[in-house]
Amino acid sequence: xxxxxxxxxxxxxxxxxAPDRPSERTxxxxxxxxxxxxSGLINLASIALGIALWWGLAAAGLQLPTPPExxxxxxxxxxxxxxxxxxxxxxxxxxxGFVLGTAAAIPxxxxxxxxxxxxxxxxxxxxxxxxxxxxxxxPLAIVLLGIGEAPKVxxxxxxxxxxxxxxxxxxxxxxDRTLINAARVLGTKDPAIFARVIVPASTPFILVGMRVGLxxxxxxxxxxxxxxxxxxxxxxxxxxxxxYDLPTIFVGIISIGLLGLFMDRLLLLAERRLTxxxxxx
Amino acid sequence: MTTTAPTxxxxxxxVREVTKEFDLGKESFTALDRVSLDIADNEFVTVVGPSGCGxxxxxxxxxxxxxxxxxxxxxxxxxxxxxxxxxxxxxxxYALFPWLTVRKNxxxxxxxxxxxxxxxxxxxxxFIELVGLTQFADALPKMLSGGMRQRCAIARAxxxxxxxxxxxxxxxxxxxxxxxxxxxxxxxxxxxxxxxVMFITHDVDEAVYLANRVVVMAARPGRVYDxxxxxxxxxxxxxxxxxxxxxxxxxxxxxxxxxxxxxxxADRDGA
Numbered sequence: 001x002x003x004x005x006x007x008x009x010x011x012x013x014x015x016x017x018a019p020d021r022p023s024e025r026t027x028x029x030x031x032x033x034x035x036x037x038x039s040g041l042i043n044l045a046s047i048a049l050g051i052a053l054w055w056g057l058a059a060a061g062l063q064l065p066t067p068p069e070x071x072x073x074x075x076x077x078x079x080x081x082x083x084x085x086x087x088x089x090x091x092x093x094x095x096x097g098f099v100l101g102t103a104a105a106i107p108x109x110x111x112x113x114x115x116x117x118x119x120x121x122x123x124x125x126x127x128x129x130x131x132x133x134x135x136x137x138x139p140l141a142i143v144l145l146g147i148g149e150a151p152k153v154x155x156x157x158x159x160x161x162x163x164x165x166x167x168x169x170x171x172x173x174x175x176d177r178t179l180i181n182a183a184r185v186l187g188t189k190d191p192a193i194f195a196r197v198i199v200p201a202s203t204p205f206i207l208v209g210m211r212v213g214l215x216x217x218x219x220x221x222x223x224x225x226x227x228x229x230x231x232x233x234x235x236x237x238x239x240x241x242x243x244y245d246l247p248t249i250f251v252g253i254i255s256i257g258l259l260g261l262f263m264d265r266l267l268l269l270a271e272r273r274l275t276x277x278x279x280x281x
Numbered sequence: 282m283t284t285t286a287p288t289x290x291x292x293x294x295x296v297r298e299v300t301k302e303f304d305l306g307k308e309s310f311t312a313l314d315r316v317s318l319d320i321a322d323n324e325f326v327t328v329v330g331p332s333g334c335g336x337x338x339x340x341x342x343x344x345x346x347x348x349x350x351x352x353x354x355x356x357x358x359x360x361x362x363x364x365x366x367x368x369x370x371x372x373x374x375y376a377l378f379p380w381l382t383v384r385k386n387x388x389x390x391x392x393x394x395x396x397x398x399x400x401x402x403x404x405x406x407x408f409i410e411l412v413g414l415t416q417f418a419d420a421l422p423k424m425l426s427g428g429m430r431q432r433c434a435i436a437r438a439x440x441x442x443x444x445x446x447x448x449x450x451x452x453x454x455x456x457x458x459x460x461x462x463x464x465x466x467x468x469x470x471x472x473x474x475x476x477x478v479m480f481i482t483h484d485v486d487e488a489v490y491l492a493n494r495v496v497v498m499a500a501r502p503g504r505v506y507d508x509x510x511x512x513x514x515x516x517x518x519x520x521x522x523x524x525x526x527x528x529x530x531x532x533x534x535x536x537x538x539x540x541x542x543x544x545x546x547a548d549r550d551g552a
Contacts, residue, residue: 182376185344186390186441187366196389200380277380279423 072222073247082236087255089231090221093149097156098217102210105158105164109209112165113172113202114194122135128216134159134220138227152224159220160213167212171205172198204278207271214267218260287458292319293477294343294445296396298352301338307332307413312338314502322444323475327488328496328536333504336481340447343479344370356434356445366390369446369476377422383409384418390441402524408436411470428459435467439474448480452487464490465518472515485538490528497537507537 015028065073077083112119136153141151175198183193204273227232233252240248301313312335318344320326328336341347345364356368364370377386387405388437396404409418412432415516431451438446451467452460470493471478482488488495492511499506511530512519521527 176376178372178374178376179378181344181346181364182370182372182378183389184346185364185366185368185370186393186437187364188390188393192393196392197378200378203380265406277421277423279379 030036051061051141056170061254063246065250070247070250074251074254077248077251083251083255085231086233086236086252089235090225090233091259093152093232094155094156094214094217097221097248098160098214100153101157101160101217102164103130105209105213106206108161109165109206110194110198111167112169114198118168126162129158132161132167134162134216135223138224141183142228147228152229153222154192155224156217156221158217163213163216164206164209167205167209170200171202171209174205175201182261201244204271204275205266207274211264211271213269215260216262217279218256218263282430282502290358292462293322293324293357293362294320294479295320295355295358296343296352297340297355298356299342299349300351301335301342301347301379302350311502313342313349314504316491316498316503316505317352318496318505320477320479323477325471325478325491325493326459326496327480327481327482327492327494328498329482329485329488329534330484330498330506331500331505331538331541333503334498336498337449338503339498340370340479340481341447343445344368344447346370346396366394366441368445368447369443369521371431371434371438371446371451373450373453375422375427376432377430377433379422382419383436385423385434386422389437389438391423394441404440408440409433410434411439411473412466427455428463431455431463432466435470439470443476445477445479448478450481450483453483460484460487465492467517467519485535488520489527489534490517495534495536499541506541507534509534513543 054064055067057159074083108122112122137155137158138151145154153244160162173274179197179201180193183197217274220232221232225232226238229235229238233256237249237252240246296316296318299313299316300311302311316339318339318405328339332337338347342349342452343356343361345361345368348362361368378389381389384402387409388401389403406415406418409415412435414429414432414436417425417429417433422433425433433444435451452463455463464487472510480488480491489509489511495507495509495511498504498508499508509530513526
């Protein structure tokens with residue numbers, strides 16, 4: 001998809017069209033001014049304030065490790081390779097579950113949106129499983145799939161699948177009817193309409209579904225690791241809890257947060273690139 | 282799809298006794314009641330009427346997007362059963378694909394028709410130039426104003442070389458000045474490259490200014506109420522718009538639209 005936008009494009013100057021609605025500028029360009037710079041500074045200040053508050057509470061005698069202690073522990077864990085191992089184990093699980101989940105959800109969501117009978121067959125099951133927190137499936141998954149990687153990946157798969165399938169389906173049903181008609185009157189037949197209208201028009205919905213799905217995958221993963229795992233960030237924290245090792249628990253929490261944030265930003269970037277044609281925002 | 286000249290006896294578009302009823306649960310609503318209408322080749326016909334007179338339904342039936350409950354619509358003497366590239370449609374809401382640039386939008390129907398890339402590009406650029414959007418060929422629809430979007434939609438419809446253009450209140454969402462400009466542009470485009478046009482509008486001035494013939498419809502049930510011939514040569518300009526002749530025709534159509542009694546042309550002619 002080539003979405004080339006000529007930066008020189010602005011207001012019509014030579015055309016006869018008088019001042020009807022002025023063309024809107026891309027939001028990204030507007031955001032890149034000094035105001036963005038300033039909000040970045042405020043972000044940083046807020047983070048610094050939060051850390052200072054934490055430090056203050058720790059110094060005031062609350063049972064908390066201080067930021068330097070946590071940093072030192074992170075350094076140690078990174079040195080022994082424990083941190084990298086845990087991160088890789090967790091990321092491996094989350095990514096395999098998430099990729100499988102969304103890969104299954106997108107075609108199923110399309111089928112549900114496009115064929116009413118498919119929707120009638122699948123929708124009750126999705127609505128039912130959606131009400132069950134994926135974590136509640138863990139006991140069942142462990143009994144059926146053992147205590148290896150399979151139950152964890154399965155639970156993450158489920159979490160990602162359920163959120164993504166619903167938004168894909170929503171995306172397909174909310175495609176503007178006039179766009180479909182516009183393609184039809186240009187002689188386009190159903191399969192091509194699907195590929196050239198339905199898929200691009202529902203991409204924004206799919207990407208939102210993927211972001212939400214990634215969030216719930218990540219949340220589910222750590223909880224799954226807390227229950228039963230020989231590796232991973234959840235395991236690292238669970239193990240530290242046994243030894244009352246607060247700094248390690250903090251390292252775990254912060255790593256989880258940062259990784260989640262990083263993955264979300266990555267998807268946000270993809271979303272901006274793929275759906276830059278959208279008018280809102 | 283050859284567009285060889287049809288025999289003079291058959292109309293380009295022929296609507297025969299078309300009735301359309303919509304099922305509203307308990308009762309049904311008659312959008313069109315035995316509507317008959319002929320449009321000749323290269324004729325520019327505008328259809329005006331109050332809301333609910335079924336003018337958009339009539340257009341959708343000709344476009345093949347809706348089926349009549351009774352009667353039939355023929356194009357080139359073939360019964361309409363679905364959409365086809367020989368009938369271009371322009372929607373009020375532009376219906377541009379927002380993820381495609383102006384050029385890719387105009388090329389959309391050509392890709393469907395599997396026109397080779399180089400030719401596709403050449404034809405798209407030609408029609409983009411015709412509507413004055415060359416500068417904006419690589420812009421996305423979100424960067425265009427309403428008037429520019431509609432011009433892009435017109436180029437897209439023209440690009441697949443339809444012999445008929447069906448326009449559903451194409452300028453309805455635009456401000457008055459832009460609308461007048463687009464009317465002139467459309468007239469100019471049509472003069473350079475003649476097609477059979479059915480143009481739906483609720484604007485009496487627009488209907489009189491553009492058409493060879495104005496068809497006035499009435500509501501509840503939707504039916505043809507009056508037909509007014511506009512025997513004024515093209516090109517029509519501001520001079521015509523401000524002339525007493527225009528005022529007369531406009532008044533004639535206006536009273537037909539706004540002072541309708543429950544009669545049809547057929548009734549009045551004693552049929």
